[in-house]
Amino acid sequence: MKKARKTVEELRLRATELTNLNNIIALLHWDQEVMMPPGATKDRASQFATLSTIIHKRITDPVLGDLLQLAAEHCGHLAGKDKALVRILSREHARNIRLPEKFVADFARLTSESLPAWVAARKQADFKVFLPYLEKIASMSRQKTDYLGYEDHPYDALLDLYEEGLTSISLTEIFTSLQPDLTWLLQEKRVASAADDPVFPFPPIAEKDQIAFSEKMLAEIGYDFTRGRQDASPHPFTTSIAHNDRRVTNRYSTDSLEFIFCALHEGGHALYEQGVDEDYAGTPLDEGVSLGIHESQSRLWENIIGRSRLFWIHYYPVLQQYVPDPFQDIKIDQFVRHINRIQPGFIRVEADEVSYNLHIIVRFELEKELMAGNIRVDELPSLWNEKYRNYLGLIVDSDAKGVLQDIHWAHGSFGYFPTYTIGNLAAAQIWQRYCLYDPEYRQTLQQGQLVKIRQWLTDNIYCHGAIYPPAELLQRVCGEPLNSGYFVDYLRNKPEFSP
């Protein structure tokens, strides 16, 4: 027992060191996106290389492997927190020792060279420019699945990187029933939501008003500015630089309402991280457990809460006060109708709540077959376009608006996309659970009592950090596994879609 305690103490020390180093990497990224002068790009890459090498050496250290094995043998006697620590570090250790150092370096070089090719291909709307790179990335990604290992399907090895335990089989089952439902709902709701109001587009919105209102929104949902900050960046994101330092970014364009929903979306991510139990600080438990559960929180605040009429009954006067121009002249009904318009489009990141997941299902089906070796990379554009015709009823006439639209494949991130939909589905399922807890939820929203919602989410999800695997967390919160029925019901019954 004494040996077990010493082992755990040593593991905790190593976990703190790794957590600190990973947080410093996060700061380097945040700084690069938000602050760094443009001339320093190469220098920063060298700094990343130095830190990444140190982290890789530490996580693959055979001594760490021995400590983890020793701890696993005493797992029955460990506290829950230490058990989770062993589970997470073991996953990280195993994943890292399975990937040969040369492979990791080659893959990093390949994706870094692929990025400009993807940018050029998208600019020229010419898939051929990106094709040779994507072929290598897909081929190396298949190799990666072999290194990482899997039971049923090679794609599972990649899915598990982003969402522990997620499999092709379970996703196929969910998506196979979800796709026709969504395609059907899209037809129905796009007609119901009808054409947009002529007050849109509106005159330019002053940046200072956008900043003031987005800060107000963050404060209202409970984001703690003494433990975070909001800045501008070309691509909005949330990052954790420390337990008490969870930063968000936003994007301010004069002709878009993005600043509102970006604040709620990134704010949702940040609330999750700010809500993790202080006891987990300095360990790998001190973060959201998976990309899917994380996305459920951003989407819950952005869409389910943030696009509801009830929410705006309380907050529309605040918006009109902070951003009088143009909202003084727009009625709440016009506004709510506008932010809930259903209209299938080519671009995922601009998609409405109904069509969004169809974009993801297309990606999933293509990625799965690609990783199984059932389709070729050069077939992707035609397969893509066919699926968009079938699922969204759209004729894609340019690869720039089609298969080339997203950066993820150029980054080599196969397996990432499905977590967006996991997030949307889990958000509806969790919200349904919240409504059981708070039958007066309509009043709660209408009176802006967001603290009540945040507290329930904190107690049931945020505080746990990464201590439970994502599926176990969902089971605990909802009493059942992931179920897409709640999301379909939510879309079907959302009153804002049928005004």
Place this chain on the structure above:
Amino acid sequence: MKKARKTVEELRLRATELTNLNNIIALLHWDQEVMMPPGATKDRASQFATLSTIIHKRITDPVLGDLLQLAAEHCGHLAGKDKALVRILSREHARNIRLPEKFVADFARLTSESLPAWVAARKQADFKVFLPYLEKIASMSRQKTDYLGYEDHPYDALLDLYEEGLTSISLTEIFTSLQPDLTWLLQEKRVASAADDPVFPFPPIAEKDQIAFSEKMLAEIGYDFTRGRQDASPHPFTTSIAHNDRRVTNRYSTDSLEFIFCALHEGGHALYEQGVDEDYAGTPLDEGVSLGIHESQSRLWENIIGRSRLFWIHYYPVLQQYVPDPFQDIKIDQFVRHINRIQPGFIRVEADEVSYNLHIIVRFELEKELMAGNIRVDELPSLWNEKYRNYLGLIVDSDAKGVLQDIHWAHGSFGYFPTYTIGNLAAAQIWQRYCLYDPEYRQTLQQGQLVKIRQWLTDNIYCHGAIYPPAELLQRVCGEPLNSGYFVDYLRNKPEFSP
């Protein structure tokens, strides 16, 4: 020879890693001062601890010691750059292995505990509150001199930390002749510069105007904003986050001209670092060689150039354009007289060019005797007050305005202060050299041809980074060692002091 080449290659790799890690530490500091939310202070301390431990392990690595010894044996065959690399790494290695790890940790803990005591003592103007801490700091600093080693005087071990090769003997010689000259000049010039113009104090200056003009000043002296940025911080500083990322900060108070001279001061530091030869990037040569030489560049731009009437003949209309309120109503002669007013005061950081170094001489004399064990810590206030009466003609009636005014001792930084005066002396000496090179220097200034001055400084000082020790660099630039005569002549003849 092949072995020597391999040794140097290995040293270069290790140097790059160390440089990257030190630059990351600089980013953590910059972020803490400029961006970090207040709640994250403890987390950041833990991140510093992790990185500092890694750096300490690497710099004290016995394998590095062996490599350095091997390289030193082949020093005759090394390129100048590699020779300097070996010299600097050897200094760092030796210094770090001489200080026991426990001592370093204890000293860090002591100074971190002393900081709040110093803050409280200064607030209450009560030296006794700080006394027990300062006694421990002084005692451990003396212990540090024993660990580090010295030839003549214990204080030399500390001076050398900030200014390679600087000794008590040489400083005593310089300061002994400088002090009476300064005390005499102070009497003479304070009468000549007379009372201040009634236009001062002026109405509040808008912060946005301060930012715009300070950025304009930085751009004019040649600061490259693609390789740096200016932000606000409570205590202005310059830091190097990478070869192409040298950041400055400024402080904007509505009732002070500090924003102008801060931009020129920090800009001078930053020009030095931005001017280092690209070939030295990723090595410890990629920085200014010492605190004294660094300060010579900040002071040259801030005082010798930035407080000259000739400079303002060109730039005063620019100031009036950027900051019309209040400068539209102030004449250039009033402005130049105001920024060159000679008036002894209690506070070092507010001191004019003549009295400034008297503050430093007081510190030097006290630190030297303290490290030699010739005076006790509890005698410091009375000794301080006595020297202020003799050198500056001031009766110090509160330790808050006296011995407690600066943070350096609470940090444990004995030996730091003299570099400020080294900087002032070297600035005048280097400027005199520049005037020999450019006999039309008056016209150069008056026409705002700052590029000419910056180019000469770059070619003669900046580009060399840390390749020459500070005394050798000065000898190369000026053809003689540090000579305080130029500074005394500069003060004596500066026309702005006798308007």
